[in-house]
Amino acid sequence: MSKKHEPDNFEQMSIFGIMNLLDNTENTLSSDDISKIIDKLSDAKRKKESIEAKKRRQEERERREREAREAKERKEAHIREVTSMDLPLDWENVFNQDVRTEGVHADSISDGLMYSLSNLGRVDIEYISSITGEDYKTIICALKGSIYQNPETWGECFYKGWETSEEYLSGNMIRKWKAAKEADKEYNGYFAENIKAIEKVIPPTVATNDIYITLGSPWVPADVIDDFIEYLLGDWRRHWYSINDEKDFHTKHDELTGTWEIPFKSRCNHDVKVTRTYGTDRINALHILERTLNMKSVAVTDEVVCNTNSSGKKRVINQSETILAIEKQNKMIKAFQKWVWEDDARKERLERIFENKFSCIRRRIFDGSFLRFPDMSAQINLYPYQKDAVVRIIFTPNTLLAHDVGAGKTYVMIAAAMEMRRMGLSEKNMFVVPNNIVGQWKNIFHEMYPSADILCVDPKSFALSKRESVLERIRDNDFDGIIIAYSCFEQIPLSKGYYQNLLIDEQKHIAEIAGKKNKATSRLKKKQEAVSKALSELSVAMDDLYNGVYFDDLGITRLFVDEAHNFKNVPIETKTNNVLGINSSGSKRCQDMMDKVHMIQKKNDGKGVVLATGTPIITGYLRSQMPILRCLCRTASQDYVVLFCFFGVRLIRICKIIYINTIILGIPNRFISSATIMLNIAYNEV
Structure with missing residues (x-):
């Protein structure tokens, strides 16, 4: 009798089973025996593969759990680090060697905040620390309630992204509330104070009626x-x-x-x-x-x-x-x-x-009482409302200065331009003024800032023989202010490259909209074809017309337009036909102004335009409002004025006035009533 083989472990069971089978058959194998051997081998292989697969799954699960645990620990450590208000031991304040802090000292943190707003045009914790000697954490704790950290701009740096309460608690409060909620959840309650503050001031829901x-x-x-x-x-x-x-x-x-x-x-x-x-x-x-x-x-x-x-x-x-x-x-x-x-x-x-x-x-209220105007003549004292207007220009991307005639808009614009230049917010400011008051502007500028380096451009100094040299001076020099007459401003062309980029951007925008579900209307397709045609014809139309300095070469960072109502006759695209007072073609002069305004904004992140007028809205003529809003509202969030047709439906009810004579029935549309709330929203946002 043969010796029975015993397996040492589970993996050997099938092998020893086969050996025992061979011993029992006395080395004579029938077809059934061979089938049994094959079945046992197959079964052994399946069991082994199953065990190995189970082991791999377990190892993979443990690896994923370990990686998730480590990632969570890293994230929590990162959150603790960015919200701890602790600085590295080798940290050095960037303002320690900055000339803007020389000779400036604040006795209190609140005074330091005023200096920061006055000298930099923003809340800067580093600057306040440099002029007060206090550490960042102490400053932030002392100013809590007066300043808030914007979760959309802080960049995970505890001393960055701070704004005054007036700035943070204004604008689109729903968007800010959502941003604060998401950030608070991600950073373990770090923005809880933001949420509480927003919920206190968020505008009430408008009734359906x-x-x-x-x-x-x-x-x-x-x-x-x-x-x-x-x-x-x-x-x-x-x-x-x-x-x-x-x-x-x-x-x-x-x-x-x-x-x-x-x-x-x-x-x-x-x-x-x-x-x-x-x-x-x-x-x-x-x-x-x-x-x-x-x-x-x-x-x-x-x-x-x-x-x-x-x-x-x-x-x-x-x-x-x-x-x-x-x-x-x-x-x-x-x-x-x-x-x-x-x-x-x-x-x-x-x-x-x-x-x-x-x-x-939520409307923002501007208070300019903190402004000191260190470079302004001591003989000039601005009224409080003028200081408030200066602050509005400094803190908003684009501004409509709609003060009454004689309210001192010229003083406001000059003061705002010089303050932004001093703060480093605008390097090159241009003032576009009517031809007959260029000299008056120059006198007021020198009265306010006697040592200012000003360039005045009037029709005489901008004659054809002198034009190129004047443009080169504007481009190559660092003037405190450039005052230019309407007629001279119109003679400075925009480059072909600007128009090409403009059309290319519009092409992309149209394609993006056309790709969305239920968006590709026949009118959009026609517009797409028109833009493509204009782009192909542009190179031919503008070749060899001009080979000098273009407007977009001048480096203008802020454009101030006096008596801006003179440029209201821009072409207004509208689906509505027969609207009294609406010109769908406009004038070349006004379109040129609109193009240059948009060029300034494109180069300055949507900012850079101040329009001044004593008559922004002419009763009965909606066309005087739309151009102003088109100039000022260039950001995506300001969707009140994308097109006139939008404006008309949102803000205006249309009345049809019927005129009957023996030949035809004419039915022109009149815009008879504006929704005051909507207009206030649009104007308050610029």
């Missing part, structure tokens, strides 16, 4: 219009969905042109709701709805014989059909304004959208 909403309000999502169409005209669209791609029926809206587009407007013309209840035989409900969304008239026209036209025909308004279409339009608008607030979920959604865009803005 105070929200003006109508067909075409650009903040209303396109899918809400789809829901309204289904409510208004029934569920007949489902039949079309089974035949065509459903997305083709979705209402489209693009932000760039402001255009709304409803596809397949002629569908289901057999439905009485489309051609009778909310439409007519001549213009159906969906056509009326689309024109209403785009603030266009619903005039119905007929073709008649006209011997004076080369074609022998012309189109005239059909009075009765147009009046009927207007009645259907008004009926549709009333139905929308009633329907839109009936559903609680939709109501809550629209209230939240409106609040996040508009009603969350």
